[in-house]
Amino acid sequence: MKKTSIIPIFIPHIGCPHRCVFCNQWQITGHRGVPSPDDIRHAVDTYTASSREPRHWELAFYGGSFTAIPVDMQERLLQPAYEALQAGKIQSLRCSTRPDCIDGPVMARLHHYGMTIVELGVQSMDDSVLEKAQRGHTAAQVETATRLLRQDGFTVGHQLMPGLPGEDWDSLVRTTAAVCRLHPDIARIYPVAVLENTELAEQYRTGRYEPLTIPEGVRRAAYMKQQFIDHGIHVIRTGLQATADLDDTTQVLAGAYTPAMGEMVDSLRYRVKLFAVLDTLHQADIIISYNRRDTSRVRGYKNQTMHEADKRYSFCLHWQEDNTVAPGSIRAGDVELVIGK
Numbered sequence: 072m073k074k075t076s077i078i079p080i081f082i083p084h085i086g087c088p089h090r091c092v093f094c095n096q097w098q099i100t101g102h103r104g105v106p107s108p109d110d111i112r113h114a115v116d117t118y119t120a121s122s123r124e125p126r127h128w129e130l131a132f133y134g135g136s137f138t139a140i141p142v143d144m145q146e147r148l149l150q151p152a153y154e155a156l157q158a159g160k161i162q163s164l165r166c167s168t169r170p171d172c173i174d175g176p177v178m179a180r181l182h183h184y185g186m187t188i189v190e191l192g193v194q195s196m197d198d199s200v201l202e203k204a205q206r207g208h209t210a211a212q213v214e215t216a217t218r219l220l221r222q223d224g225f226t227v228g229h230q231l232m233p234g235l236p237g238e239d240w241d242s243l244v245r246t247t248a249a250v251c252r253l254h255p256d257i258a259r260i261y262p263v264a265v266l267e268n269t270e271l272a273e274q275y276r277t278g279r280y281e282p283l284t285i286p287e288g289v290r291r292a293a294y295m296k297q298q299f300i301d302h303g304i305h306v307i308r309t310g311l312q313a314t315a316d317l318d319d320t321t322q323v324l325a326g327a328y329t330p331a332m333g334e335m336v337d338s339l340r341y342r343v344k345l346f347a348v349l350d351t352l353h354q355a356d357i358i359i360s361y362n363r364r365d366t367s368r369v370r371g372y373k374n375q376t377m378h379e380a381d382k383r384y385s386f387c388l389h390w391q392e393d394n395t396v397a398p399g400s401i402r403a404g405d406v407e408l409v410i411g412k
């Protein structure tokens with residue numbers, strides 16, 4: 072199978088009816104302005120020329136509300152992408168947009184230009200959290216958009232943001248359950264970070280918003296991710312992609328941003344499942360085996376799981392790579408644990 076590689080086309084805040092409290096796409100994407108059709112053609116040619124081996128190239132419009140962009144501008148952006156698709160330079164197209172900007176004519180346009188994947192900015196399924204985030208849509212609109220896209224044959228993605236104002240664990244659990252019921256094909260989880268030049272930054276400075284700590288962001292994202300995996304939803308990203316702007320401490324004021332978020336979340340997921348089994352075992356020695364691909368997930372971020380296990384258990388643990396163990400699983404003594412990637 073060919074490896075999928077993304078050609079990102081950033082459209083920061085284009086189409087957004089207003090700014091949501093947490094959002095600063097100029098900072099998240101590191102881009103400003105609207106790309107021209109020639110910029111898109113150039114990006115396709117540059118990316119596809121950069122690899123010698125054949126790949127599945129996917130062009131993705133990120134960072135704005137694609138289907139809320141004025142139709143003539145949407146078509147100007149879609150036309151060069153469609154041409155690249157027709158010419159066989161790229162193999163698929165995706166965009167991200169708001170749940171309240173999906174209807175029949177919108178989906179017909181996307182189909183016409185060959186778009187097959189639509190990611191919805193869901194953020195939460197709790198209406199009071201959505202209101203505080205000034206999203207301007209409801210959880211019911213997420214349900215409708217997901218159903219319409221699915222009926223029309225699109226691959227559907229949900230983007231979630233644990234840690235928004237007003238969210239507690241109860242709200243997070245309800246959001247997670249609601250997303251599992253809707254069952255998008257893919258999900259991204261972005262624990263909230265407080266970015267400069269946002270309404271959330273003002274709320275934080277004036278004490279009206281208490282940001283997530285990194286460990287709490289990891290806990291919430293790990294819970295969500297494990298639930299999604301257990302329900303067959305493919306999680307394709309956890310935590311914001313590092314950019315020069317995000318690594319600038321004057322730009323990220325607080326909250327759960329770390330370039331290691333994905334690794335820390337997976338470490339915690341594996342640790343929770345592993346310790347749940349080890350707590351029930353009473354042997355002198357236990358061998359913990361795992362596929363080489365899972366070594367850092369099993370041993371933990373900076374070997375944290377090994378260190379915690381040493382303190383927690385009086386018996387001896389032996390940690391070993393064993394490629395007869397399926398990726399995404401752990402063997403603890405005789406017990407086979409399926410955790411999922």
Ligand code: SF4
Pocket residue numbers: 084087088089090091094095096134135136169192
């Ligand atoms: S979260 Fe989405 S809709 Fe809200 S301002 Fe950012 S890009 Fe626009």
